[in-house]
Structure formats: C-alpha cells, structure tokens
Amino acid sequence: MRGLRPVVGIVLPALFFASACLNTAPAQVKADLILTNGAVYTMDASRRWAEAVAVAGGKIVWVGDEADTVRLRSDSTRVIDLGGRMVLPAFQDSHIHLVSGGIDLGQCILNDLKSRDEVYARIREYAARNPGKDWIVGRGWELPLFPAANPSKEDLDRLVPDRPALMTAADGHSAWVNSRALAVAGITRATPDPKDGRIERDPRTGEPSGTLREGAADLVERHIPEPTAEDYLEGLRKGMALANRFGITAIIDASVDDNILKAYRELDRRNELTVRVLATLEVDPARDVGQLPSLIDKRRMAPGRRLKATAVKIFADGVLESGTAALLEPYLNRPGDRGPTDLEPGLFNRLAVALDKEGFQIHIHAIGDRAIRMSLDALEAARLANGPRDARHQIAHLELIDPLDIVRFRPLGVVANFQALWAWPDPYITDLTLPVLGPARSRWLYPIGSIVRTGAVVAGGSDWPVSSMNPLEAVQVGITRVEPGVANSPAWIPEERTDLATMLAAYTINGAYLSREENLRGSIEPRKAADLVVLDRNLFDGPPAQIHAAHVVRVFLDGMEIYADEGVKGPASWSP
C-alpha cells in the first residue's frame, strides 16, 4: 500500500461497481475472452484476489467470481480454464536497453559464463563461426573473472589474432580490446587518458594493457562499423520477443538515441510493437540547456499507438566496481579519490530545472552516494524553482545510498528504481565492492527495504542486457537477497529484504505510474487494458527461493495473446 499512495483514489472504486453494473445492464456485454478458475492477483489498491477475468475489445470488462462469468459468454467467447494458475497484470521493466540489447544478441554473448576458460572458448568459437565479420564484437564478461577486473590484450590476441576485437563488460562500463583494435584507434603508450575515462596500462612499461574504462572505450568503439537501420529494427524485434516471453508488455527504454527512436517509431507505425514504450531521450551534458529545443522536437515527433518519448536520461556517475562511481568519502584502494561525476552540480541543477519546467520526466543513473545526493539536490532545485508538480522523476540503480538521503525520496516524489537482482552477495559485491568501501558503508548497498519503509514509490528494472531480463528473478532477490537457485547461501544485509506484494507492485502498478499510465493499465480492474500474464503457479503459495522457477504460460497485450507456452500443462507443484 505504501508505494501506491499516488493512485489509491483513482483505482479503489472500480471493482465494486463493475460487477454490479454488468449484473443489471440489460444489453449485456459479451466477452471476447474469459480466463476462469485462476488465482487472479488484481494489484488493485486493496490487493484483492479474484477467480476470473473477462475481456472485451482489448479491455477488462469484469473481474470477480467464476460463477458470474456465465452471463458474459457467447458462442464466440474464448474461454480458458486456468486450472488454478496465477494471473497478474503483465510486467513492466522500468529500466532496460531493449534495442541495443536486441542488437547485441547477434554479437558474441559472454553473459553468465562462470570461468575465464568458458569466456575464451566462447570468443574463439564465435570468431570461427563469423569469418566474414570485419570486427569481432561482444559483450557480457563478468569483471570478477579477471584479476583486478583487468583482462589483457595478449589474451584476446590469442583468441582473435586476425581482426580487431572489442568485448564490453557485463556492466557496460569497461571494454576489453586486442592489439589490432588498439592499433586501429591509434592508442599507444603516448595516448593520454581521456577526461571521462581511463586506459589501463602495464605498470612497468606504460603500454596500454587491453582494458579501457568508461569514455576510454569510445576511442575504439567509434571505429566499429555502425549498425544499419535494418539492424536496429531486427534488434528491437529480438528484444521484444524476449521481453514478451518473460511476461513483459511495457518498458522504459533507459537510453534512446536517434537511431533507436527511429526503430521504435517505425515498428509503432507498422503496428508491430508488442510492448508499450516510454523512450528516455539522452541528454548530453556538454550541450547544457541549449539542447532543449531538440529534445522537445523529438518528444513531439514520437507519440504513436504504443510509443512516447517524454523522459530524458542524465548520467550522474559511473560504477563502483571500476572506481567510477561518485562517493562521499574516498575509495579505500585509491587514497583521496572519491570518483568522478559526469557533470558539475551547477550544470546538473540547471538542466534539472529546465527539463522539469518543460514537463520532461528526468531519469537519472546514479550509483555512488555522492551521485545520489547530487541527483536528489538537482531534483529538489527543480521543485524549488518550478513549484511542486506531478513530475514523477526517477533515480535508477541506487547502489550506495547515504542513510541521510533515504528519507528524501518520498517528500520529493522521486521514484526509486532498483535493479533488485543485484542485491545478493555475488563477487561484484564481495570481491570488488566490499573491499573498496569497507563494511560500514557497504551496509547501505541496495537499501531497498529502508526505502520501501519510507513510503517512497519503488519501481523495478533489469538494466538488460547488463543482467537477466526475467522479472521473477529480481522479484525473488528483492525478497530473499540470496543467490537465486542456490540453497543455504548467505543473504546480503537481510534487514533490507522486502515482501512479495511490494516487489510485484514494483513490476506492475508502480511501473505504470512511472509511465503515467496507471489509469490505463498496471492492475486487473474493469476499464483497464487487458495486459495480463498467466504463471504456472501462485507465487504466494510456495517458498520465495523458488519464485525464479515459475514459468510464464500466456501473455496478453490489449487482450491479444502475444505469447503462449503450450508445453506447460497443469499447474506446477512447488516441490523442488
């Protein structure tokens, strides 16, 4: 309930009236689709349960007991007996890179590989399978697999000796390149670090060692051939198909450039979008407030059937693991170094005030406690300058929040967008973060429970392709804070656990709120769009540690079935 304060007044009465209304209406609405015999978690303001849902014209027309569905049936009504399975509002991923991730699916994918040898084997095999590619490009290697998160050009030279190669890390903030790639970019011992990045070097010789941090990767990336317009469309199609399989029918694309926006507009024009899209337009700090007219232009051109571009993205800092997140106190392994910010507080405030005034929703990447404080300060400056308004700005990632800032989200109306899947003690935390922050600060890594307890609105996203798109994995870790699928493993700061209802709200109604569509969707109530997901089991019945094992059986968008796993027969049992 806490998280839903902004929408309570709107959604509360609907369920009471709908049933009575249809019972007495002489000209009966006949349903196109009826889902019966289910465990329907409506996600309405009272979190009510129902047995059946009826849909007509893409909208939910009725929610309630099974017996009442009889009068809504006609000969043409499709009736699906759910056999006790669970129905939820379809999921929203509120921080995802759907098009770029979809394009990456055609690259050398290194995500989830558990050893260096597996990474080497995958790259060698990919290069052999793609003899026609001028560049070997991949992504997804995990930083902890390499000493000091610092893979070498020699290793990549052995795997790809004949062409330039660039492998982006799973978090997107480091790149591993071979000697050919360094040569193409003209990077030598004499090349200085760019302002916004670092060229890792051999400490003895000063030679570039093969890992490039942050902006230093651009020095090489700019030489990789650009994907074509068709590549963008194909990437979007691949990303959407994957999203639908996970029960996702709405997204916030967290970083949309002109090519990506073009792809969204094109598929929306062709009626091929199977997700609702809030596109977040990239803000270039170097262009200051002078870029507002062009952002306003893009926003004006975007709206379509399932697309809008009313949000803007600002990066406040980098990531903790490579020392580029902005901290209030120095990194323990870098005396005096508190990490850089992507923009000065003065510029940040100026941009926030101007963007807020124009009605943009500001979506901030902030990871370190200094970056998060600076972000809250900028959004506070906007509120002071322009007056309080229904702004729905958000900060995403929120890895290290200073306890003093936890209470600021709710009064400022800032939505906290967590990637809850990251909140278990994986090597990113235990090997790369805990040692450089120390235990006292690390207590405040991913303080989801504390933010929930303040009553702030909490939303969720995967940051895919950074990590798995499956919302159920993130929901599970938000509740358990232990590694999914591993019995008896330790929890990361168990005090910061939250509950299932809260996590499901983060991926449904609170996402809809963040996209300003909570009156249209996000809960299962009459007059809302029939965006629904059917799961093979009731998540409330089994152990939280098994939530990730639940399967998506059917997905509906505007009442249309866009995914069905016909292989799933009966409801799954919870036995391991």
Ligand SMILES: [Zn+2]
């Ligand atoms: Zn992101």
